[in-house]
Amino acid sequence: xxxxxxxxxxxxxxxxxxxxxxxxxxxxxxxxxxxxxxxxxxxxxxxxxxxxxxxxxxxxxxxxxxxxxxxxxxxxxxxxxxxxxxxxxxxxxxxxxxxxxxxxxxxxxxxxxxxxxxxxxxxxxxxxxxxxxxxxxxxxxxxxxxxxxxxxxxxxxxxxxxxxxxxxxxxxxxxxxxxxxxxxxxxxxxxxxxxxxxxxxxxxxxxxxxxxxxxxxxxxxxxxxxxxxxxxxxxxxxxxxxxxxxxxxxxxxxxxxxxxxxxxxxxxxxxxxxxxxxxxxxxxxxxxxxxxxxxxxxx
Amino acid sequence: xxxxxxxxxxxxxxxxxxxxxxxxxxxxxxxxxxxxxxxxxxxxxxxxxxxxxxxxxxxxxxxxxxxxxxxxxxxxxxxxxxxxxxxxxxxxxxxxxxxxxxxxxxxxxxxxxxxxxxxxxxxxxxxxxxxxxxxxxxx
Numbered sequence: 313x314x315x316x317x318x319x320x321x322x323x324x325x326x327x328x329x330x331x332x333x334x335x336x337x338x339x340x341x342x343x344x345x346x347x348x349x350x351x352x353x354x355x356x357x358x359x360x361x362x363x364x365x366x367x368x369x370x371x372x373x374x375x376x377x378x379x380x381x382x383x384x385x386x387x388x389x390x391x392x393x394x395x396x397x398x399x400x401x402x403x404x405x406x407x408x409x410x411x412x413x414x415x416x417x418x419x420x421x422x423x424x425x426x427x428x429x430x431x432x433x434x435x436x437x438x439x440x441x442x443x444x445x446x447x448x449x450x451x452x453x454x455x456x457x458x459x460x461x462x463x464x465x466x467x468x469x470x471x472x473x474x475x476x477x478x479x480x481x482x483x484x485x486x487x488x489x490x491x492x493x494x495x496x497x498x499x500x501x502x503x504x505x506x507x508x509x510x511x512x513x514x515x516x517x518x519x520x521x522x523x524x525x526x527x528x529x530x531x532x533x534x535x536x537x538x539x540x541x542x543x544x545x546x547x548x549x550x551x552x553x554x555x556x557x558x559x560x561x562x563x564x565x566x567x568x569x570x571x572x573x574x575x576x577x578x579x580x581x582x583x584x585x586x587x588x589x590x591x592x593x594x595x596x597x598x599x600x601x602x603x604x605x606x607x608x609x610x611x
Numbered sequence: 612x613x614x615x616x617x618x619x620x621x622x623x624x625x626x627x628x629x630x631x632x633x634x635x636x637x638x639x640x641x642x643x644x645x646x647x648x649x650x651x652x653x654x655x656x657x658x659x660x661x662x663x664x665x666x667x668x669x670x671x672x673x674x675x676x677x678x679x680x681x682x683x684x685x686x687x688x689x690x691x692x693x694x695x696x697x698x699x700x701x702x703x704x705x706x707x708x709x710x711x712x713x714x715x716x717x718x719x720x721x722x723x724x725x726x727x728x729x730x731x732x733x734x735x736x737x738x739x740x741x742x743x744x745x746x747x748x749x750x
Contacts, residue, residue: 412670433664440678444671475677482673 324368333367333406335360342399346392347528348521355512356400363407378481380509381409384452384498385488387514390560393488394448396514400486401446410484412444420454423468431464435471443482452487453497473503517560522549526564530595535572540597551605567603574599612719614652617692618709627676630693630711634672637695642706643667644675646682648691650748652717652738659692679711688714688749714740714749 330336339357346353362379369375381404385393398415405413418438425431439447449455455472457463476485487504489497491513498505517525523546530536537545548567552558575595579587615621625633637644645666647659662682666675675693682691691712694705718739725733740748 411673414670436678437664437666440666440674441668441670443669443673443677479673479677482671 324371326364326368329368330364333364333408335364335403335406338399338402338406342396345528346395347524348517349392349396349514352392352396352512352514355510356396356403359400359510360403360407363404363409367407367409378409380480380507381484382476382508383484383486383510383512384494384504384508385486385512385514386491386494388490388516388560390562390564391514391516392561393514394450396512397446397448397486397488401484404446404484410445411482414442414445415448416442416445417448417450419450420465423449423455423472424464426464428464431467432471435468439471439475439483443479445484447483447485449485449487451489453489453493456497456500458500469501469504473507476507519546519549519553522553522560522564525561526568529565529568533568533572534593535568536594538594538596541595541600544597544600548600548603548605555605570603571595571599574602612717614654614690614710614713614717616654616710618707620710624713625709625711630679631672631676633707633709634675634693637693637707638669638672638675640695640697640706641699642695642697644669644672644693644695646675646678646691647694648682648686648689648712650686650689650714650745651741652690653720653736653741659690662686662691665696683712687712690714716749 339360342353342356363381366375366379383400385396387393394417397417401410401413401415404410416438422438423431423435425434455465455469457465472485475483487494487508523542526545526549527537549564552563552567557563572595578596578599579585579591619625619633634644643666646662648662649656649659663678666678669675679691679693689712690710692708692710694708697704697706720736720738723735723737725735727733
């Protein structure tokens with residue numbers, strides 16, 4: 313464990329310390345790759361600073377116990393909860409608060425069993441896999457089914473709570489889910505709320521941010537919008553946001569995938585044409601405008 | 612008499628920290644570390660019982676140590692060993708095993724002589740512990 317390896321000191325150069333652990337790199341990467349999410353980024357910066365100071369205090373022998381690092385992420389679908397969880401794991405690993413820094417992402421299915429005696433081994437298996445890293449429980453409120461008193465979810469919750477308390481230095485648990493339902497979940501499981509130190513709320517993206525996200529995704533895939541396509545896509549976003557089942561960045565990704573499909577179809581339709589790199593890279597307005605979203609808009 | 616089998620058995624008993632480091636070494640090699648226990652110390656007893664389910668895909672030794680702590684609670688006065696299973700092609704067998712827990716009192720073995728025809732003698736080693744029935748062997 314690198315915490316113990318670092319020598320005891322009473323003077324620390326903060327800048328050197330920061331560079332040594334290299335979290336600044338992760339934080340700037342977070343700023344660059346994640347668009348919007350201002351409150352989330354501020355919060356993560358705060359947590360990172362706290363942990364950095366905590367690490368120095370440990371070296372100066374001012375503190376011995378591990379801080380509680382369990383978190384809850386609330387926000388609508390597609391607001392980047394999983395992505396941020398991955399980054400948090402990286403930060404914790406660099407600072408020495410998670411030995412391996414891997415993320416085990418689970419939902420109710422992997423934790424709760426189907427018959428008596430099935431739940432405990434199942435939950436424990438997941439916990440063991442996550443030791444040394446971060447356990448990310450997506451849609452955590454499904455663990456608890458208050459309408460069914462024979463539900464095994466409660467058993468999983470009890471094991472989770474016990475390990476969250478007794479093995480704080482081995483495991484960081486992040487619960488994620490939609491805001492209102494998480495609120496209800498915490499209300500019926502007060503044990504969870506008190507064991508979680510950081511509640512982070514993920515806001516929805518604005519239309520401009522969604523466009524920026526789309527551009528970033530396309531850039532990563534080596535595609536680009538033509539000017540008309542960009543203008544059409546702005547209208548697409550405005551229309552899509554008002555429709556049901558909109559899940560922020562995830563919807564944008566799906567929309568882009570469908571546009572790539574239409575672009576490929578359009579190119580293949582004209583077999584006699586010579587294509588250059590620009591043709592294959594750029595999405596045209598027609599690829600965007602063929603979307604079902606615009607159909608609904610008119611009707 | 613101290614039973615010596617598996618790795619490190621001629622060394623003093625490993626501390627928990629040493630066990631953790633050994634387990635971590637195994638996990639980093641990609642081996643699955645499992646916990647087995649028995650109260651029959653005969654060296655040819657290859658059938659030890661497994662504690663809980665086999666543990667695949669672990670990244671950190673803390674998970675194994677958690678199970679070991681629970682196993683010790685139940686079988687604290689038996690032999691417990693770690694076995695590291697390598698599932699890679701060509702090995703598919705245990706690569707490393709070492710004892711992590713032993714009874715407080717190990718009565719040792721006796722040598723039995725069977726007199727055969729023509730004054731031949733055959734030898735058998737027998738543990739004093741197995742004279743008592745399973746479960747009650749170490750008090």
